[in-house]
Amino acid sequence: MSNSSLLKPKLRVLFVSHTYVVGVNQGKLEAIANTKEVELALLAPNNWKALEWNRFLNLETPCPQIRIYSAPVLFTGRVGAHLYAPWKIWQVINDFQPDLIQVEEEIFSLCALEVAVLAKLYQKPMVIFGWENQQRSLLLPRQWIRNYVMGATNLYLAGNQDGATVISNWGYKGKIEVMPQMGVDTDLFAPKIVNNNQNQLNIGFLGRLVPEKGIDILFTAVSQLRQQGLNCRITICGSGSSETDLRQMAAQRKIADVVTWKGAVRHEEAPQEIGQFDVLVLPSRTVDTWKEQFGHVIIEAMAMGIPVVGSDCGEIPNVIANRNLIFPEEDATALAVILKRAIADLDWRQEMGKYGIERVQKYYSHERIAQRLIDLWQKIISNSN
Template sequence: MRVLMISRAMVAASQRARLRELAELGVRLTVVAPDRWEYQKFESDRCDAYELLEGRVRLGSTWLGRLSNHTFYYQGISKVIRREPWDLIHIEEEPFNFSSYHAAGLVRNATVPIVFSTWQNMMKRYPPPFLQFEKYLFRRAAGALPGTAEALEVLHRRGFLKPTAVIPIASVDPALYRKQDAGHFRRDLGLGTSFAIGFLGRITREKGLETLVKAFAMLPQNCILVLAGSGPFESELHNLIQNLGIEGRVRRIPWMKSGDVSQYMNSIDALVLPSLTCRNWKEQFGRVLIEAMACETCVVGSDSGEIPNVIGDAGLVFHEGDEGELADRLRRLMEGPSLRESMGQRGRERVLERFTHEKIAQRTLAFYQRILAGPAREPLEETVTIPTGL
């Protein structure tokens, strides 16, 4: 099976572990990743299981505005598409993005199935030309891979009724993320024997940090809050921590190497993801949850977006924005060592069943095979016009 994958996420080498697993299942995989994305430059790797191509990213700003997330495209992608007879093309982008429309429109052989990915978990009204891009992808694609159950629901509500499979792109290596001693990490943070509550992620208002800090202020003195990450809400959060008089019990880690995340998860007693649903956003997955669960660290999450579906029966959920309920959940964990142990074990089991690189690769291959075994595709009468120079 010859598969071409076009994916913005693959700019980072850390995102490619599932590709190796997919290739080891027999897929002849070629992946196009951008030469840069935001602050991330393309990272090469030495994996010979798949072919990795660096695509030059350009913005369609002269006629689409300057929304880079939605208007970028890969210069020269047509040469890759025409290079060999692909069995399937996987565009790992939202269907309303110009890059999806651009790549799909260059696939002149309409018998080659195209599948796209989506994480959009809220109904939104897209202005022209993005609505037209989405409509074209819906007609041209043979199937779709929504990353969450809510994304699948939105996809159906928007009228896409072709084959789908809910497969998250977030996954972990259980050999790296596992229960292990992190005593030195705790010592460096000055945690001692305190009950350590952690947060790892962007310090933004929508991540619910205000809820977490207020809940933490209700807990006994033998608790420490470890906030790892940075972001635009730092100043306001710092003022809130000072006003609540808890600065002596809060530890800050502004930046963390990806290789230290497992140690961090093992150094805390509970991880909290208190995300808040906003007008244009709600939690799409919460990768830190499965990283903590793989390490048998207890997780507590709000009911925003996909969080309850990720946690399942392996953690505790509270109503978003309710600091009192969050404080109650954390007290249960503090006072219940047997609950923490059983929850940690269930979390590890859930990750092994659903969220490892191997499991995600197996489910992705099964969907590819399902698409290829489907009815033959008729040539399209529609002609896509790509602006000159693209």
């Protein structure tokens, strides 16, 4: 290594996001810090409320390499409406002196607006990450915020292909890259030796039990398979408003005896549960206010060598990227055809498992996403000088 490379100063990047209140979500940040190419800081709320669970979350700090700044936010728990005291962001920028600021909040959010104002004032390049993937009309104040933030943004990271289209249609003229907010921990979600049972297919689902997740479609497909004399089971990991209806549906379709309900699963328990599946199915459907933005459980299962079958809702087909594993939304019969092949063709099932491992290693590990970000940041800094 040359003396010049040893003396090269590290790139200083400030992240601003409520997502990283939860320590397990900081894997990407840790992977960035571990490269030794970047000095990293994070500003996150110390009073974030998870509205879905109706409880406050403590800001976790599992990564000593990351400099943590914390402060309360107004309107905690409201992703688009929460904001810091402006002088707190000013203090953080003055103290850390970042070369670049990355805000992982929607581009029309109040938090993105207040960071954008200060980024312009301090002439700091700014990157925005957003999940928004529906072409919806915004109220006039939100439109103004969006337009102002777009004007301060050097790079927009879209969590999905639809999001890239949305931001372009909104008039953003800068550089757009498509990547998920977080990758997958390939040490935690590691391939396991699977004793495939050709006599019975264990089909897994992990997620919220709500209508848009399409679990009823999976029940219909399994009912069809049983009518053909094929042996399979379903393991449901999750909780939600539809559980009672789904239990009744399983009884109506005469499959209640092959459905196991595990309830909500903590993230650290997910590898153990996923490891029991022969395939994971994500049968999501588009509704007026939602379509699948990514489906993080897809890359977790793929990393473990578990084949993933998904509908063509939102980003699912782009993440899986294998037409043999994709079926049209609402089409239970098409899903049943894929599952029948998984039962009948063990070699194909194993091939699809290996395919998933290779795809995650190439695109979706924390380390791969970390390096992509560093490369993008360096280009921004070079263009800014």
